[in-house]
Amino acid sequence: MSATAASVDAQAKVNLRLCVLAREASGYHQLESLFLRIDLADTVRVATDTTQRELHCPGLALPQDQNLAYRAAVAFTEAAGWPTGFHISIDKRIPAGGGLGGGSADAGAVLRALNALAPKPLAADVLNTVALRLGADVPFLTMDAPFALGFGRGERLLALRPLPAREILLALPPFGVETKAAFSWYADATAGQPLRAPAPITLDDLDRWDRLVPLAVNDLEAVVVARHAAIGQCVDAFRTAGARIARMSGSGSTAFGVFDRRLAQEPALPADTRLVHTRSLTSVAPVKLLD
Template identity: 30%
Template sequence: MGNLTVWPAPAKINLFLRINGRRADGYHELSTLFAILDRGDTMTLEPRNDGIVRVFPDMGFPTESNIIFKAIKLLAEITGKNIGADVHVDKRIPMGGGLGGGSSNAATVMVALNHLMNLGLSEDELARAGRRLGADVPVFVRGRSAYAEGVGEKLTPVAIPEKWYLVVTPENTHVSTREIFMHPDLPRNTPKMPLEDLMKNPRANDCEGLVKKIYPEVATALSWLLKYAPSGMTGTGASCFGEFPDEDAAVRACNSLPDNISGFVARACNVSPLHELLGKLKAAK
């Protein structure tokens, strides 16, 4: 179709994550605060109207199992149209880090193709569809910092301080979310409480103790980060984040990273880079 465009797929961190119980269907009741960052992957999209989906570069597994492929096919299913795309991903978000890379990729491709191909789906419709792909997809579809409850599907936009963070990930450490949530030692009984009470214990993460026990590399990375700033683990790990008063302080810490830990500096944003771009494109029409 000759409509080549570049779109951001931002990372996220969970500023806190509390587990309030386990439901009969095996899913967990959660309370968490999502902060979308101004850094992440970049995706170059070229829509196709022949139903073909190609994802580059080769991720080392079948394209059909890639969440990007699934997102495009889901769009085709719910619209009844022969939607396809060529998608090039500049992957910067570490996999298995709890930073939402796959979910963000899926959300970006859905939001972008909805705009580029004039599919006419509302944000609510896209978010409901995204929920079928993964619990974190709707927060990226909506593109706002948010308080999440239930299994992550109940989202309430929350304006948060747009602070600077150093996000670090131990090299070659990929934490399995399924392993953590299935583990018998995972705490599952944190009482539900109002958001203002949850905010009094920032960076609390009910998964952290178990993850550090199973993955000592995460414990090492968090210990290093705590020397520089108030810090916590995001999601089920392996990535951790430190909160800094300004960009310069975060960059200085980043420049001191040990060889076996990678990191990047980012700012939390109440409106995601994806929706900043979408707003500009809509205004230019």
Template identity: 30%
Template sequence: MTSAAAPKVVHARAPGKINVFLKVGSLLEDGYHDVATAYQAVSIYEEVRASAADDFSVNFGGSIDTSNLTTDGSNLAIKAATLLARRAGFRQGVHLEIEKHVPIAGGMGGGSADAAATLLACDALWGTDLSREELLDLATQLGSDVPFAFTGGTAIGTGRGDQLSPALAKGQFQWVLAFADFGMSTPTVYRELDLHRDRHSQDIFPAAVQPQVDANVLQALRAGDPQMLAEVLHNDLQAPALHLEPKLAAVIELGEENGALAGLISGSGPTVAFLAADLDGALELQIALSAARLTVVRATGPVHGARIVGD
């Protein structure tokens, strides 16, 4: 271990994500579902600064309200730091300063990005010298979206979403993201999906145990064609999210009326992701949605995963 030579503060950054495609398998005996998803990392980042300390602590700031976030051992960033410390045999702690820009409980993996950036920052701060594969293994233990926040880019996720295969995506896709002023619980949305499937069991095909990503999604990403991708955007969690929060349907409709190629709920919601044809289209959509008093951010994808940055 080379902690004596480690820098005093390490700054790491990790992106939020959009699920451009998400199929959810049938309910398993353990209460979980397997999924098949196409992730794209987008240019909204969580910033983590790690400094040496005797114990483990975290403070939050940034462009979104963080007043309700926990700062004890239940916080995912603290879990990431303590997991790494145990793995590396490190006997001191860390203080984390996190700037949050990804919405909390917004379906974009903000907490997962915090955890991924924390792993990278603490590894550098403590000089633990773990391999990328070892860090990725720790990411998998922390949650289904943490490995993708660590790797970034565009990827196919299977199992619980943590079994990743890189996917080729040509060029850049232009996104406009509408943030809600409330969060949604992922377990609640999944429970609503199960209820939705029970209610409509006579009208819909039973869910596969092990779903797959539509080949047309991979083709659209490889082609770098937003029109093609817009036609195959899909999220099994959208119907239950809209059932729980019907007002999100009006947001999707407003975006599509103002030039979006398509809009969909990101992950378990409530963030709505709109795909634009090009930069001009994204700018026009951003202006129109802002005029409707929605909180919107323009982003591009794919972008890199967690990495160390210089201040």
């Protein structure tokens, strides 16, 4: 008898590099990004032995049908013609609005779980297309790679050899940053300026932590920090503590630091900012089929 339920650890990500490129006529920006999975994760469970469409997530702020995980299940159902119903439960640990891809990780986990359960799984390119319709981070968080270079809106991905695991500290302020707002601030700040090409990179540059250091940039950081100084204070605190790389992740509000070893003393952060110890990953959590 085939399994009708699966569980996945929906692992968060940080952006070691985020370059904002040309703006399309649609208003979306092309991007170049280095995605890295970390071991902070939500737990996502998906069951298909139901005719209902349900999502259970304690503290859910959005209506069910606006949740990205729910939308992922609907999108999979439409693409695969299966299942007729689903029940999704999520134990949240990744903060919303933090630039860690929490909602996208949940959506990617749902797509991976349903594809593992499906009697006729979707081909990788089809699954990638479904993921892209949900958001720029979802394709990476659906693929089976812990480290990747992304282009475009996130649909063009090159899986990279995993880097050795490193200690990562996250600074989580008591507020989030909306992705749409961050890109709007960036567009306003760069209006009328000539497009700057990002520093070129080679595959050799992406093979070692020391070669990554000068490539670690985030074009959104300056405009977000201008409105939320606490994020910049966290980045500075990590650098002072000896971080090999210290940046804001994605559109914020999380700051992260990559360290060669666990610190003996925690860095001083602004009031009400939560410090989380995590690590980079060398593999992606597998889908676990449940009895």
